[in-house]
Amino acid sequence: MPELPDVEAIKQSIAPQILGHRFSGVTLHWPRAVCCPSPEEFCSRLVGRTIEELARRGKYLILRLSGGEVLIIHLKMSGSLTVKPEYAADRFARTVFHFEGGTELTFSDQRKLGMMWLVKDENTVVGKLGPEPLDAGFTREVLAQRLKRHNGPIKPLLYDQSFVAGIGNIYADEILFEAGIHPLSKANELSEQEVARLHRAIRQVLPRATQRLGLSLNEYRVPFGELEANQWLLRLPRFAGKPCPLCATPIERIPIRKRGTYFCPNCQRQS
Numbered sequence: 656m657p658e659l660p661d662v663e664a665i666k667q668s669i670a671p672q673i674l675g676h677r678f679s680g681v682t683l684h685w686p687r688a689v690c691c692p693s694p695e696e697f698c699s700r701l702v703g704r705t706i707e708e709l710a711r712r713g714k715y716l717i718l719r720l721s722g723g724e725v726l727i728i729h730l731k732m733s734g735s736l737t738v739k740p741e742y743a744a745d746r747f748a749r750t751v752f753h754f755e756g757g758t759e760l761t762f763s764d765q766r767k768l769g770m771m772w773l774v775k776d777e778n779t780v781v782g783k784l785g786p787e788p789l790d791a792g793f794t795r796e797v798l799a800q801r802l803k804r805h806n807g808p809i810k811p812l813l814y815d816q817s818f819v820a821g822i823g824n825i826y827a828d829e830i831l832f833e834a835g836i837h838p839l840s841k842a843n844e845l846s847e848q849e850v851a852r853l854h855r856a857i858r859q860v861l862p863r864a865t866q867r868l869g870l871s872l873n874e875y876r877v878p879f880g881e882l883e884a885n886q887w888l889l890r891l892p893r894f895a896g897k898p899c900p901l902c903a904t905p906i907e908r909i910p911i912r913k914r915g916t917y918f919c920p921n922c923q924r925q926s
């Protein structure tokens with residue numbers, strides 16, 4: 656599933672190509688992706704609007720349009736967005752946004768789980784998300800205070816979108832590996848040093864992955880649905896038995912709340 660780095664890299668990649676463009680039409684091959692308003696109103700309200708700003712909140716891509724309209728897109732499991740002159744060859748193209756001048760933005764989504772909203776107030780969609788992990792306000796102290804309220808394991812908390820926005824299963828593992836914290840460690844029992852390492856890891860892992868994804872987007876289209884195969888983005892091997900890159904101990908895989916969790920039993924000890 657695309658996480659913060661994927662959505663941020665897509666945003667940075669498509670922004671220069673669609674900023675300032677005016678919608679001339681929308682082709683909906685999968686109208687059920689439109690959560691609100693109706694598919695017909697979605698199309699009619701978009702036409703004539705200009706894209707004034709691109710933003711991201713958690714895993715949501717936000718396009719602020721003229722006239723106070725906001726187009727919000729969630730890529731879910733397999734979605735991707737590309738700007739290209741021709742979409743006919745893409746059999747997974749579910750939505751094509753047409754712009755005056757011929758530019759097209761294609762929302763491809765093999766599994767048809769992606770979602771779109773056209774709203775006046777973006778908080779109706781993203782208002783309940785936790786803080787942005789890369790914002791200046793997300794300090795080590797803020798993280799420490801939020802951790803104190805939870806006595807469950809740290810791993811599921813990291814991908815809980817109301818705790819902090821944008822992190823999913825894969826980057827939760829990567830961040831905990833970078834921080835040297837066992838995924839089952841209790842959130843409210845992390846030491847001051849562990850919280851500091853966790854905060855630093857969040858701030859290192861997410862921008863590093865964004866940068867690497869951005870470089871690759873310039874070269875070819877990243878299969879976001881197959882991120883687990885994109886081992887080049889991650890330091891922690893997502894294969895049980897592979898040697899840890901730091902200490903060569905075999906990586907272990909355990910289920911935590913039914914999600915596959917990878918970690919190094921030597922570098923990430925439970926305190």
Ligand SMILES: [Zn+2]
Pocket residue numbers: 899900901902903904919920921922923
């Ligand atoms: Zn290790």
